[in-house]
Amino acid sequence: MSVFWSELQEYFPFLLMGAKVTLELSFISMAGGMVLGFLAAIGRLSENRLIRWPLEAYVEIWRDTPLIVQLLLIYFSLPEFGIVLSGFWAGVLGLTLNLSAYLSEVYRAAIIAVDPGQKAAAISLGMSPFQVYRRLIVPQAFVACLPTQGGYFIALLKDCSLVSFISVNELLRHATIVISNTFDSMNTYLMVAVIYFCMSFTSARCVGWLERTLTPARRKKVVIKPIMSELAEEDKTL
Amino acid sequence: MTQASAPVLHLEQVYKSYGETAVLRGVDLKVFQGDAVFLIGPSGGGKSTLLRCINFLEYPDAGTITALGEKLCNQNRTHFEIASEKTLRHARARMPMVFQQFNLFSHQTVLENVIEGLITVKKIPKREAIILARTALDRVHMLQKQNHYPDQLSGGQKQRVAIARALAMDPPVILFDEPTSALDPELVSGVQTIIQDLSSQGLTLLVVTHDPAFVQSTAHTVCFCGDGYILESGTVNEIYGNPRTERVRKFIQSSGAHLT
Known part of the structure; x- marks a missing residue:
C-alpha cells in the first residue's frame, strides 16, 4: 500500500496533466460542435432542398460511423490531401464534427418545439426571421435543451479517451504510460476512473446551475396556485 | 399618404386555399379609419384565416390587399404579386394582432x-x-x-x-382573433371593456369573435363570414335585427342573439 501511495504522489500530477488536455479537447470540441450543430439545425429546417439534403447526409454520415474510425481517418488520411494536423487538432476536428451531427438533431427538435403561437406573435409584431430566431427561438430552445446538451458534454468528455489512439497525450494515454512504468494497472485505472468521474460530475453540476440561472423565475419553484386565485379575484374587480 | 376618405384596409377578391380546401373564395372588405369591424359567422367560415391573411401570417393565393396606404399584394388579370418581406413587416408592425391563446x-x-x-x-x-x-x-x-x-x-x-x-x-389598426374565446366567463368582460375603450379612443379594430353580446356592445360594422365569402355586412341593428339573407338569419337565431 505504501508503495502505491508513493507512486501515486509521483504520477498523479502527470495524470492531471493528461486530464487538462482532455478538458481542453472537450471544451474546444463542444464549442465547435455547438456552433456547427446550430447551423446544421437551421439548415435542416430550411425549405430549400439543396440546403436540407446535404445536411441530412452530413448528419447521417457522422452519426452512423464509429467515432474511433472517424478519428483514425482524419488523422491518417488528411495528410494524403496535404492537410497535416497534429493529433490534438485532428482530435478536435473529429470530435467537433461528430458532436455537431448529434447536437444538430437536439437543436432541431428544440427549435421545432418552440410554441408556434409565440412565433406567430413575434412575426405579427413585424420581426424579421432573424429577429424571431435571436429574440424568441434561441433563448427558449437553448435553455430547453440544456440538460440534453449537458449529457452530450459528459459523453464527449469521456469520448476524448478515444483520442489516445491518435497519440494525443490526454488522460488515458498518460495512464498507459504510467502503467508501463509501474505495472500497477488496477490502481492507475482506478485513479483514471476517479478523475473522469470528478470531471463529469462537476460538469453535470455546472450545467444544472446554468440551467437554473438561465431559466426565468417561472420554472423555479413558484407557488402558482394560490397566486392564481388571487389574480382571478383582482381580475373580476377590474 | 392616405386620404381621409380612403379605407385603411381594403381587400378585393381575396382567395386562400389549403390544398383542396378553399377557405377564402373572393373576399371584399373595406375598413375605414376609426371603424370597429366585427367578423362573425360559423366555425370554418374563414374568419380567422381572413385575419391571418391580412397580417400575412398566411399568404393569400390571389386578390388585392391594401393596408395603411400600401399594397401588400396585388392581383391584375394575369399576375398575383406579393409585396417584399420588408413592406410586409412594416405593415405588420402597424397592425399587430392579438391572439386567442395570448401567445x-x-x-x-x-x-x-x-x-x-x-x-x-x-x-x-x-x-x-x-x-x-x-x-x-x-x-x-x-x-x-x-x-x-x-x-x-x-x-x-x-x-x-x-x-x-x-x-x-x-398602431393605427389592431387585429383581434377571438380575443375572449379562451377566457373563463368571469374574465371576459374585463378584456371586452378594454377593447371597447380602444375603439372609443379612435383606434381602428378588426375583430373575429363568437360572442354576440360583445359584437352588439362594441361593433360599428358587422360582417358575416361564411363559406369563404362575406355574405352580408351592415350595422349591428341591420345584421342582428333585420338580416337580409336566410343564411344569416338562421345563424343569428341559432346563436340566440337576435335583437327583439
Missing part, C-alpha cells in the same frame, strides 16, 4: 414582452421603450404586474398584456 413570450416578463416590439422592430431606445410600454400597460390596468412572468398571470391578465404589447407599437 405571450414565455421567457420574458410582462414588461419585456411589451418593450420587445418597440426595441427589436421599431428600434426605440430601451429607456424610451420602457416609458411607452408602461403607458400601454397602464391603459390595460396591468402596470402592477410588469415584472411577472406570463405563467404567473390569469388568462384575462395575459390577454390584457397581449393587448398592451400590440398597443405599445402605437
